[in-house]
Amino acid sequence: MKTERLDAWTSEGRRVAVWRSAPEDFAPDAPIVVMSPGFARRMRDVGSIALCLVGNGAIVYRFDSIDHIGLSDGDIRNFTLTGMRQSMIAAIELARATENRRGVRLVAMSLANLAAYQVAAEDKDIERIMALSGVVDGHRTITEVTGRDYLSMAREELPAILPVMGHDVDPVPLWTDSRETRCLSYERTIRSLKAISAPVANCVAEGDPWVDVGECTTAYTDGDGGERLVIKLPYSGHDLGRNPVAVMTILERMASLAIGNGPMHDADPQAVLMPTFDAVLEARIAERQQDFSEQRAAKTEGSPAV
Amino acid sequence: MNQSEEGKPAPRLKLPFIVGGKRYVAPGEQQVLRTEDRCEVILPAFTADVKSKIDGLDRNLLRDVPIQDIIAFLNRVGRNWRSSEYSRRRLFIAQLQMVLGYSEEAAEHEADWIGVLFTSHARMLDLLDIELGSRFILDEWVRSDEAMVHAYPVGRVTHVLPGNVPSSTVISLLRALLTKNISVLKVASGDPVTALSLALSLIELDASHPVTRAVTVAYWPEDNELGAELIRSSDGVVAWGSAIAVQRAKERCGAEASFTPFGPKRSLALVGRGADPHKAALGVAHDASLYDQAACFSVQEVFVEGDLEPFLTELDAGLRRYESLLPPRKLSTDELAYLNGRRLDQEFAGGKLYATASRAAIFVAPADAQLDPPLEAPLQRTVIVRPVKDLVEALAHVDEGVQTVAVAPWDVIAEHRDELAKRRVSRIVELGLNNVFRIGGTHDGMRPLQRLVRYVSHEAPAREFPKGMVLPLDQTKILENKSFQDVVF
């Protein structure tokens, strides 16, 4: 897998760091996949998925969201879902310009799933969406994660700093964004899903405290603009990337969905070539090195971060 | 875990080297050999001083000593060893127990063997006759057809000795003395006792006797460069023991020096349909109990034709009987753990544990058991019994690693002897006699005395008609007349 660093720009001119990974040789109709890690995860954290997709012939674009951890502009303190959505659009447009094709598939982790639905609702060239632990009710999930329903509070009740998954987040931008765009609401998800005619799938762990299988099933029933598939994982926890043995099983299924062309529920995981143990390990360490050296380069350059 | 794990200090035994029949006690550096958790043996370091003293010994010391004097001296030594009152013998028995973990009975048996071997003067002469062609050949020119032949010692023979089988040391030394060589006995770390006891018993009898002065006993670790040099400069090397030890000795042996390898061998038994199960089992029990199977002639596997159960019952009883006749060597914790591991390995490979005595064990290996190389034999009286429909099946398990094939009943051997020989075994004996090397027999395919002498021939003069010719040998004339084909018939 060859990975190169590219820059994409949001409509507001902010830089989104993108890694493009491609097979040495790829078909002219190789699937183009744009992949977004979830909240508090970097694009290098989804390296094994990228490796697997590339190994099966896809061209993969990954990005770190703006106002988030990672290599893009801004700090996670100012995180908003809109920022994530804008970053995704920037990455999609970069992929289209670079590959000179319109059709793009999305792979989204966790909270990025909401952004993926919102983008696809307005972009008919999104061919399919695959999520892992994809959030469907942002409001409820954030309430679960933070322990309180901050989004329903009055602005003056908000704390100055909200610790979320090990990061200090200023709740105000998130709160404001949620009020203005309803982007975290379940209703918005249903609206988006109704507008998406492309196939949509979500792998959800049965024991995930943040994403409920039932909730997802309901959302897919209500928002049945096209083929909808829920894959239930008999595991616990939300951070499925932690368990490499589970990841291998999931990867196989996800890859078959993300690169296939027929109906998702007919996809054949047996057809997927799995990366070797060593390749996953090496990619992981190599990407950490790449991430660190890009961070160092950004520091010396003087990042135009806000 | 036994008491020694709790840090009880092992008993210490301080031993000298013997250089040219003299005790060598180094004041300074020492070597410490730990024989398992039984005891610590302290020996002088193998220094340049020791080596130069050994190098200074006269390699022809025994050359002109008549064989009868050598044998007579050995006989006197042996008579001492035959006496249960002999203090050196008593010390040897105590040390075999302390250092090697021998039972008192087995140690006594070893001491008896030393006595028997040293006093077997008639056998020694027979041995010279058989192996060298004449018992006079080391003393004088002996007529050998158209030549007179005299055998001389090669000079200095270094013996790389094994641990655990004291009689090998005795035999190795006797062969070298019988051929008038001077010997450097390089002891194994597991048995520094036997060689020293022999040398000291010579000194005690007569410190100035040339036979006494022909014996050196030392120890050096495998990687010792001085030791390696000593081997390189020897005229003959006799190497016993593990494949690695023998291989190393061979690599160090000089190009013109004689090399006599007694590398690792195993032995097996064939029990035919007509065998008396009681007698056959007792024979196996003996051959597998002596030296706790550490010897090359120790039976490890038994191929049994016909009814298995009566043989197994008798073998179990026989091994138990030998546990009281020759109680097994005391093993350290580590040796026991190792033994148990190897036995477990036999089970994993397909052996079925039939019975265990206090030490001995019997495994039955069905035909599909994967007891192939490199499965390691557990030894310590572990007998692997392989049932066969016909003894011919045993041939598939015979290769050049087999030294002795012990057979019962005796008459079945006629049928298999040639096949066994083709498969490179070196001895075929009756079951129960593995350790008895009969006069005239061979050792690992050799007549070892021949390797310890150099022959000089004094050949007939021209006036003596060569065999096949009826006139004196005048080569010039023959060439001139082009009559070579005519004169040789």
Add this chain to the structure above:
Amino acid sequence: MFTQNLAPVSLIDSVVFGDHDWLENSVEWQADLRLELVREAFAHHLASCPQYASFADRKGVTAEHIQTVDDLVRIPQLPTSVFKRQRVLSVPPDEIVMNFTSSGTSGTKSVIHRDGVTLHRLCGMMRSDSPLFGNYLDGMDETNSTIINLGPSRSDSGNVWFSYVMSLLEQMAPMQSYVVGSDLLLKEAVDDVRRSLVEMDKVFVVGPPFLVSDFCQEVIGAGAPLEGGDSLFVFTGGGWKNRESERMDRHEFNKVVGEALSLADPLQIRDVFNQVELNTLLVECEHHRKHVPPWVHAFTRDPVTFEPLPDGEAGVLCFSDATAKSYPCFLVGDDVARVLSGVCDCGRPGVTMELVRRLRGSSHAGCAETIRSTVQAD
């Protein structure tokens, strides 16, 4: 709307990879979990490894015999020598990813064939927040820590298990390896540690004790003190190999290393136990006991009878490790140790192990051939 189900993850994986801190549970709870995990592994190997199944059959043990924690000792175990001579697999051969051997230069080596799952599980336990490490690695992450490896890099470690395992620590933080070919670049390693101590919160020096000892000699020889303080950590593993004669006892080692590297606390030095046949790291706690996670059953056997010994009695160390999928990791080991169940002096409940010494191998020096050197013609 379609719904599909993926195969469940096994219990062993959820324990190895999960967030669960078993140390928060009682000794009995851990024992029950151990029973379940090891029994499951036993059933797997019985079903998947014909050689092992037939061995167990000869031993007369079936999965049904393993009903209580006390029954775990009945699981038939293999001497490590089995792996020196034959391939013992519980997965199809094409699933094997790597074949590992022990380090060292002499003798026949064990070869352990590992598949992806087995290796993933090993990797999965090597994370700084795993209870396996107690709290030795608390606060370590890939941005604030660096590892100086007195060993070869993973790509250079070949099939040598110990080197490979140490190199896997790179998952936790960036690592520089200083054994190149057969040379240890001591000066470079020392320089790197000095540099890293300035830039990083935590610096780990990992390697076998004899190389750590060399490292300390290099520091002392350089004349310039190295201020390890509370930032430098030393993680040792493996034995003294062919430098056995230089072996220091643990107390002395800690003193020498602590002084040479000016460590604030000798507890910054920890040792890990592992061998090529074992798929788990047993990491030392503050009280120098090696904690045994619930997926490993450790006990000792009487060297004379090979019968299991009660808690606390020194004997031949034996393991049953449930994380090994590709080979039956039910081992009679090569060490003398004590295994204790209860609450360790460090306060953590569970099973701990204390090494006494390595067993000496064969001392056979007779002339009996013990390993057939020739192979049959047919």
